[in-house]
Amino acid sequence: MKDGDCSVILKSIAINDNGTYECYVGIPGSYPKVFSIVHLKVDPVQMNITAAPGHTVTLPCQVPKHNNIKVAEWIRPDLMPDYVFWYQNGWSDPDFQHQSFKNRVDGDASVILKNVKTDDTGTYKCGVVQRETNQWMSIINLTVNPPEIQAKSGEDVILHCRDPSNPNILVLRWIRPDLKAKGYVYFFRESRSYEQYQYPSFHGRVKLRDPQMKDGDFSVILNHFSINDTGTYECYVGRNNTGSDPEIINIIHLKVKADQEDITAKSGDHVTLPCHVPQNTQILVVEWIRPDLEPEYVFLYKNGQSHPDRQHPSFKNRVELKDSGMKDGNLSVIVKNVTITDTGTYECHIYQSQRNHTMSIINLDVHQPGGDERGGDRDGHVGLIVGLPVVVVVVFAGFMIYGICRRLKQKQLPAEAADYELQDLNQRN
Template identity: 40%
Template sequence: MAGLTFAPFVTFLLCSWIFVLCQGTQELKVKPGENATLQCQSHRGADITVIKWIRTDLKSDDFVFYLTPDQTNGEYQNSLFQDRVELQDPEKKNGDASVILKNVNINDTGTYECWIKERNNPGQAKLIRTIELTVTGTQEVKVKAGEDATLQCQSHRGADIEVIKWIRTDLKSDDIYVFYLTPDQTNGEYQNSLFQDRVELQDPEKKNGDASVILKNVNINDTGTYECWIKERNNPGQAKLIRTIELTVTETQEVKVKPGENATLQCQSHRGADIVVIKWIRTDLKSDDFVFYLSPDQINGEYQNSLFQGRVELQDPEKKNGDASVILKNVNINDAETYECWIKERNNPGQAKLIRTIELTVTETQEVKVKPGEDATLQCQSHRGADIVVIKWIRPDLKPGDYVFYLSPDKINGEYQNSLFQGRVELQDPEKKNGNASVILKNVNINDAGTYECWIKERNSGRRKRDAEPISAIELTVTEPDGHKKGNVGLMVGLPVVAVLLVAVVGTMLFKKRRGETPHTGGETPHTGGETPHTGGETDALNSPTSG
């Protein structure tokens, strides 16, 4: 029985006296530039008088954080951590001895230990917590083209920095510096030509260990991985890596086109880029549907969304100077969305990277002008290979349910067509080849002027489910041969009528005046040939009844 109970008893003692063995080592991962909270918790109500945070790779009398009744830190703190470490709770309530390590960098990676001493516990401080801190990954900085990018690099307070090297990892080793500073020179022949006159220190005096730089007027070719290396005067050896930054130059470019035009979607990598994969996506489509897809094995194929088949091509098929731009042909209202360009280069492992974001807006309506009696072609074009099942041509000023033209699998027009258009509208291509939903409106008249909209529904559309979607809008203007529009026709008709009435009134007045001044014989007006004389001829005859 004793053998069964002895081991649990020893374990109980170990956990009571040195409970860190039971807790194990806590793993903590943070990214460069973030703050790291190093947790250390004694028992509730503990009266803590001494807190020592150490990093095991530093010499024994150098502390990360040091607190006693007489002082906080002072000469006992390692210079790497000056002004970067503070208590999470300065009052140490409930035995809290946790600290916050600010603005971590790669060199903060290491093993940290928390030791505390309580007032009522004589002897040395005891180990409470061990933390394995790992500073992983790179800091991500995103800016728009034309802006300035601040690349942060912070050493410890009071660091006497004598060398700063900023590099971009994709540049060749003998022409590698984005920024280079030594006691003897700044930049000079060591700086890559891409960055000349564009990079400067955020603080030329490097106060508080600040080695950050400002990269001015960034462009898409500045996208890349940047590393900051520094060397201090009192630290022998080579420069140390302090910060890694992934800079992405993104831009939501606005492109506006009219229906039927071609839209060029610009995407430019750096000069000399060996592009192996290009992906153009539209953010509202499902993830495996591409606007354009190119890889070493194929172009588009089953990866391209059906809406764009036969409508998208590279601006430069050879992709010279890193050009991944595409041309989207014959845009329609449904092409208005957000587009993203992703590329992958041969010598850059990993996934494709986002290079450009474009907001495409399809604005205004197409204008069509015809004369009375002519036929008007109202264009409506979907993508090549579209399987159109429903076409609706409407005019917004008509009541809902009244169509200019209506086609479904069951019928063409019928009771859905407004009587104004019966027998006057037909498809330009009855087979709807290449997504053609255009119609011809025959023998137009002045009342046909107005706005027309074309809506279609495809059998297997990859977009949101709806009955039909708008493709094009057309403003139809019916003009007279002399160029007058519909709005002037009433004026053209009204003016002659007013002129006729005016002549009639004047003629009647003159006629009555003459009758009053003519001498009468026997009170009768003399007649020649039995007819009543008229002033104004045919005009009077049109506007006044004739007596006799």
């Protein structure tokens, strides 16, 4: 305690260490006096948790051991009532719970939240009552992200919605909030569906995955997906045993899955980059881009005409629609006289109202004609054609000389005969 330093270190502080601390110092011949008063406040543990719909999530609340906990409570301040879970004297009391958490929460201090939904996103606070005081132990920010589903045109898509906590329902609604017209994607009430309440574009295309809706399965199948079906889908369920409005169970973002293709071409070729949409698709803008370029536009079609002024300079006068009228939804373009620098990834995007769809992704690989596969470039081909007869003649001549020498050795021809035969061979070659 040099220089009168009477400070102490409190290790591993916990929420129960909240309080007022006083430092007394006594000197010989006098009573100890208060030299310092410290008010210590330990903030609750804060944590962010992200989950997907349908998962089980643990909301942690660490309470020091050997503490006499009279009450543990979990609340969500934005709800009314705000109780998520209430635990007192060794048992939970569901009477205090918000309706949406019935039969879904277990625990004491830390709790398990089952089958989370997008509507469970929010801030949760854990508090305990000890010695007649209420202390907040932890604050959890829970985010339940809506799933994203990608599908190709013509496919059947399952829109998932499940809540096994109470399979008995009175009303099931699937809606598309982005559609301005009134109606439903799917509407079910009192044991039957009502097609007349659907948007016309969904007539005959949506049905329950399980007509019995066993175990709270409220999923539907959307047949023959098209680009016009992209958007946000919400599943609402109204229960038989409550008089409240249907509650949201799940949210799904449905998007187009882009076609992907690898194309190989030779320098100088004309290459078609394919992109198609269903017939009668309303399109405001068509754009072909190469993300690694600046500007990235390979081709831009807007307000009924192309905009070459927006193109990357390397594509000027080299790109055009394969079908200028884009009949039958053909948005393919032709890139003329491709070069090695055209190698890259090309994306076809279309715009409908406020939505942007990526319809195709093309990986183009351009190489020089010939190369190692053909024995060299164009000049190399010429050299090969000219040089080949020379090689043949040399090999043939060597073979003939070897034969003559072998016969001379075997038959011991006179020197004059050998000279004559060599002269004759040279004249023929």
